Amino acid sequence: MKHLLLVCWLCCACLQGFAEDGSRLWLRADATAKAVVTANKKSPTINIAIQELQTQWQGNAVKLNIQNANKNKALNDAYTIAGDAKTGVSISAFSDRGLLYGAYHLLRLQQTKRLVYPLNIQESPKYNLRILNHWDNLDGTVERGYAGRSIWKWDELPAVISPRYKEYARANASIGINAAVVNNVNASPQILRTEMLAKVKVVADILRPYGIRVFLSVNFSSPTILSGLPTSDPLDAAVQQWWRNKANEIYKLIPDFGGFLVKANSEGQPGPQDFGRTHAQGANMLADALKTHKGIVMWRAFVYSPSNDDRAGQAYMEFVPLDGQFRDNVIIQVKNGPIDFQPREPFSPLFGAMKKTDVMAEVQITQEYLGHANHLAFLAPMWEEFLNSDTYSNGKNSLVAGTITAMSGVANIGDETNWNGHHFAQANWYAFGRLAWNPQLRADEIADEWLRQTFSQDADFVEPVKKMMLQSWDAVVHYMMPLGLHHIFAVGHHYGPEPWGVIPGGRPDWQPWYFHNADTLGVGFDRTAAGSNAVSQYFVPLRQTFNDINTCPENLLLWFHHAPWNHAMHNGRSLWQELCYQYDEGVQQVREFQKVWDQQAAAIDAERFEHVQSRLKIQSRDAVWWKDACLLYFQEFARQPIPYDIERPVHNLEDLKRVKLEISNHENAKR
Numbered sequence: 198m199k200h201l202l203l204v205c206w207l208c209c210a211c212l213q214g215f216a217e218d219g220s221r222l223w224l225r226a227d228a229t230a231k232a233v234v235t236a237n238k239k240s241p242t243i244n245i246a247i248q249e250l251q252t253q254w255q256g257n258a259v260k261l262n263i264q265n266a267n268k269n270k271a272l273n274d275a276y277t278i279a280g281d282a283k284t285g286v287s288i289s290a291f292s293d294r295g296l297l298y299g300a301y302h303l304l305r306l307q308q309t310k311r312l313v314y315p316l317n318i319q320e321s322p323k324y325n326l327r328i329l330n331h332w333d334n335l336d337g338t339v340e341r342g343y344a345g346r347s348i349w350k351w352d353e354l355p356a357v358i359s360p361r362y363k364e365y366a367r368a369n370a371s372i373g374i375n376a377a378v379v380n381n382v383n384a385s386p387q388i389l390r391t392e393m394l395a396k397v398k399v400v401a402d403i404l405r406p407y408g409i410r411v412f413l414s415v416n417f418s419s420p421t422i423l424s425g426l427p428t429s430d431p432l433d434a435a436v437q438q439w440w441r442n443k444a445n446e447i448y449k450l451i452p453d454f455g456g457f458l459v460k461a462n463s464e465g466q467p468g469p470q471d472f473g474r475t476h477a478q479g480a481n482m483l484a485d486a487l488k489t490h491k492g493i494v495m496w497r498a499f500v501y502s503p504s505n506d507d508r509a510g511q512a513y514m515e516f517v518p519l520d521g522q523f524r525d526n527v528i529i530q531v532k533n534g535p536i537d538f539q540p541r542e543p544f545s546p547l548f549g550a551m552k553k554t555d556v557m558a559e560v561q562i563t564q565e566y567l568g569h570a571n572h573l574a575f576l577a578p579m580w581e582e583f584l585n586s587d588t589y590s591n592g593k594n595s596l597v598a599g600t601i602t603a604m605s606g607v608a609n610i611g612d613e614t615n616w617n618g619h620h621f622a623q624a625n626w627y628a629f630g631r632l633a634w635n636p637q638l639r640a641d642e643i644a645d646e647w648l649r650q651t652f653s654q655d656a657d658f659v660e661p662v663k664k665m666m667l668q669s670w671d672a673v674v675h676y677m678m679p680l681g682l683h684h685i686f687a688v689g690h691h692y693g694p695e696p697w698g699v700i701p702g703g704r705p706d707w708q709p710w711y712f713h714n715a716d717t718l719g720v721g722f723d724r725t726a727a728g729s730n731a732v733s734q735y736f737v738p739l740r741q742t743f744n745d746i747n748t749c750p751e752n753l754l755l756w757f758h759h760a761p762w763n764h765a766m767h768n769g770r771s772l773w774q775e776l777c778y779q780y781d782e783g784v785q786q787v788r789e790f791q792k793v794w795d796q797q798a799a800a801i802d803a804e805r806f807e808h809v810q811s812r813l814k815i816q817s818r819d820a821v822w823w824k825d826a827c828l829l830y831f832q833e834f835a836r837q838p839i840p841y842d843i844e845r846p847v848h849n850l851e852d853l854k855r856v857k858l859e860i861s862n863h864e865n866a867k868r
């Protein structure tokens with residue numbers, strides 16, 4: 198009897214949603230089905246597809262059908278789904294991976310209650326490479342990670358295998374992610390030691406059936422650091438041989454190894470320029486070592502130096518002249534914006550500018566500059582704006598999405614139970630995968646399907662919460678850096694405001710003033726023809742549009758212009774007034790999110806409800822902190838009152854200047 202009571206209590210608890218820790222992500226379907234699933238081929242990948250369908254598919258029989266393929270098509274992840282409720286469904290693909298993606302698609306339709314018969318679906322990913330970049334260090338810390346320590350337990354591997362590896366692979370496969378760089382771009386050379394490669398092999402073996410290939414970030418000086426070679430010069434024959442040997446060693450262990458990611462000559466990392474060589478010479482040397490194995494090099498364009506008078510323009514200046522010099526197995530990895538994953542940036546002018554070189558986009562899923570794991574910021578609208586920006590590189594309608602050949606996202610994954618720190622940060626991992634598959638998806642479609650799978654089907658929950666998600670990025674931009682302001686974060690950890698921040702003797706391009714330039718005349722970075730002329734890196738007509746203060750989009754005004762405080766905005770307010778109203782708007786938006794969320798207590802489980810509620814309280818307080826800090830600071834230059842119809846500051850500037858956060862990220866010391 199006692200046992201029965203306990204079982205009943207546990208059942209009730211589950212039904213009411215207790216013990217919901219977010220660990221199941223969006224993959225929460227009951228695995229109690231007994232579907233009939235057949236396949237015309239068996240393989241570890243197809244077996245996963247079969248098992249997923251057998252245990253979750255509630256409909257009639259499913260047939261998995263591998264189609265005969267020529268060599269090219271066999272690499273393709275495309276699939277079709279056809280059938281009706283009576284006769285059953287068939288999923289066809291050229292590759293095993295295609296079948297797995299088809300299976301997850303079908304289950305997603307069921308889970309979101311979007312199954313409409315007869316089914317006639319044809320899917321093909323826009324990009325063949327959809328890759329997560331982990332900034333995970335070998336000691337278990339994660340650079341810019343806010344969800345605990347690394348999921349890769351290098352100390353325990355290869356003997357101990359965390360169950361999380363498989364769960365991670367499954368989650369990625371369910372959204373089409375097919376590759377992962379498992380270590381930080383600030384790469385320890387140690388990753389290439391033979392003992393480490395044996396551990397990486399174990400991870401690769403677990404990820405492979407889920408269609409995920411492993412890549413490594415490498416340190417350009419590895420030949421010198423690991424083997425004592427006198428140089429790591431890419432034109433040195435012994436260095437070239439060292440990399441060839443290393444590639445051979447890796448491919449013996451991991452036959453489908455993807456290749457290398459390289460951060461070179463950037464923020465203190467070594468690179469070819471240390472030896473008087475170009476980025477192309479450095480990248481090509483590695484590409485040659487990988488070529489026979491069909492591996493690729495992802496070479497990052499995130500480069501800037503303190504001597505340059507505008508950091509925003511440097512990547513373009515270094516890389517465009519090298520266009521045409523890279524091997525065909527090199528892809529240049531370019532951050533979405535020209536500075537560094539700021540809350541809002543214009544797209545980098547490198548997109549569309551390198552006509553003879555493959556370029557891939559790098560977006561940041563982890564919220565380094567968007568409130569870490571404390572703030573609810575759904576990033577799909579930002580990525581949607583970015584991917585749909587017109588570069589004009591081939592005339593009108595040359596969207597960023599069409600200029601790139603792959604997408605990478607800096608992961609927000611850690612070993613915390615809910616994977617990402619904030620329950621809603623899971624939506625950003627999800628959105629990245631979905632957009633890397635299909636950049637034409639709209640943010641609202643992605644939010645809708647994520648909410649339905651992760652929380653509830655109930656429209657009374659989905660509709661208001663979706664609206665909140667879709668406004669959340671806008672809100673963060675408003676209370677942190679509206680109108681094109683950028684990089685006015687606290688030095689180091691990048692969490693709170695510090696427009697006054699000074700690193701004594703530090704690099705100018707790491708100091709907030711470098712970016713906002715506030716003085717009694719105005720505020721903003723002059724990138725017009727009269728200033729740094731970074732506008733010239735954009736194609737016509739954008740360079741004129743951005744150059745002219747009257748045509749520059751107002752949400753990027755202070756990115757491109759040092760605008761007078763009394764500059765007339767389109768709505769008739771002065772710049773100073775508009776700045777005040779936008780900061781205030783951000784605060785009001787978060788307060789509204791709290792109201793929306795508080796009404797959902799009965800709609801979902803208590804555990805996740807309370808977790809999100811507590812984070813929204815922090816976000817609300819932080820929004821006021823940002824608003825007060827920035828307005829009180831800029832007011833010293835603008836010398837005008839804060840409009841009287843908006844909320845008054847509740848802090849004193851001097852107190853805010855004394856705030857020093859203890860954020861225990863190992864990387865806090867650097868900016």
Ligand code: GCV
Nearest residue numbers: 332340341382383499537868
């Ligand atoms: C991995 C910014 C971040 C660094 C990061 C760097 C990069 O500067 O603050 O933590 O380093 O970008 O993308 O290489």
